[in-house]
Amino acid sequence: xxxxxxxxxxxxAGEIVEKKSRFIATVRLVETEEQALAFIEEMRKKxxxxxxxxxxxxxxxxxxxxxxxxxxxxxxTAGRPMLDVILGEDIYNVAVVVTRYFGGTLxxxxxxxxxxxxxxxxxxxxxxxIEKIHGISLEVxxxxxxxGKIQYIAGERKIPILDSEYTDKVTLRLLVPFGEVxxxxxxxxxxxxxxxxxxxxxxxYFALLDGEVLLxxx
Numbered sequence: 032x033x034x035x036x037x038x039x040x041x042x043x044a045g046e047i048v049e050k051k052s053r054f055i056a057t058v059r060l061v062e063t064e065e066q067a068l069a070f071i072e073e074m075r076k077k078x079x080x081x082x083x084x085x086x087x088x089x090x091x092x093x094x095x096x097x098x099x100x101x102x103x104x105x106x107x108t109a110g111r112p113m114l115d116v117i118l119g120e121d122i123y124n125v126a127v128v129v130t131r132y133f134g135g136t137l138x139x140x141x142x143x144x145x146x147x148x149x150x151x152x153x154x155x156x157x158x159x160x161i162e163k164i165h166g167i168s169l170e171v172x173x174x175x176x177x178x179g180k181i182q183y184i185a186g187e188r189k190i191p192i193l194d195s196e197y198t199d200k201v202t203l204r205l206l207v208p209f210g211e212v213x214x215x216x217x218x219x220x221x222x223x224x225x226x227x228x229x230x231x232x233x234x235x236y237f238a239l240l241d242g243e244v245l246l247x248x249x
Contacts, residue, residue, distance in 0.1 A: 032165060033092045034210060036123045040161040040240065045153030049146040051134025052082075056154030059126050061088060064096040067126040074128040082133040085109035085147060088126035089117055104131075108143035116151040122160065127151050161238040163247060165209045168193065168232040169216075172202045177223035184218050191237070191244045206237055206244065 039060040046055045057074055061067040067088035075084050087099040087110055099110030113127060129150045138146060171181060178201045185192055185205055193204040207215050212231070219227050236247040 033123075034208075035162055035164045036092070037121055037160055037162050038124045039122065039158055040238070040245075041159040043154060043157030043159070045150065045155075045157040047146065047150050047153055048134075049142065049149075050136040050138060052136070052138065052146070053130075053132040053134070054146050054150035055130040055132075056150040057128050057130070058154040058158045060124060061090055061126045062124050064088075064090055066090075067096070067098075070126050071128055074130065078130040081130045083109070083131040084128055085113065085131070086126065086128045087113040087117055087151075089114070089122075090124055090126075092123065094123070104143060104147075105140060108140055109147045112144045112148045113151045116148050116155070120155060120160075122155070127154055129154075159240070161240055161245065163236040163238050166235060166237050167207050167209055167212050168235060169205045169207050169212065170202060170230045170232055171205060171219060171227055172200055172229075173223050173227040174200055177201075177226045178203075180222035181219055181227065184215065184222055188215065190215065191239075193244070204232070206246075209234070 039058060042059040044055060044057045046053060059070045061070060067090055071086045078084055083102045083104055085100055085102045085104060090096040099114045101109040109129065113129060117125060129147055173181060181203060191206040193206055196202040216229055219229065238245045
């Protein structure tokens with residue numbers, strides 16, 4: 032399981048023009064190879080009159096399903112450069128189709144490589160990319176004298192507080208990166224002089240976007 036990885040939150044579309052040829056890059060989040068293939072077919076139908084619909088997709092935490100296609104462009108001038116951009120940006124679970132409408136002027140091998148690479152970069156710029164972090168939902172219960180210290184530890188480590196409940200005691204639900212769980216538990220135990228009880232609730236992935244916490248099952 033990846034401790035953290037970049038992926039697509041909202042896909043987008045970007046367009047560039049090179050010597051009157053239009054290159055339209057459409058980006059989509061895909062979590063299975065079947066979703067990737069369905070997306071490619073969707074784009075082929077949408078842009079049925081285009082000269083080429085070249086594609087790339089990379090799915091799985093070990094990139095188990097990674098494919099690319101030149102779709103009739105000279106070998107190595109479209110699919111592979113598109114894949115190089117995805118790998119260079121280190122983005123997982125993503126598919127990109129670059130649609131080309133030929134403008135009447137040949138671009139040459141180098142020109143095609145640059146155009147398809149640039150188109151993918153533009154498509155990614157028009158998408159929302161997030162970094163998912165593997166974490167634990169940690170329930171912390173303490174008395175009122177310990178609450179300030181726990182809030183301080185959470186703030187210092189930039190650990191989101193999902194919710195809180197105040198009764199005769201205080202219960203906080205913290206979202207802790209997996210690799211920091213032990214050190215956070217130790218800090219809370221020391222900071223409250225052992226007056227806090229902690230319980231791991233569940234594994235999940237989370238991301239921060241515009242100050243908002245997003246939760247994911249995977």
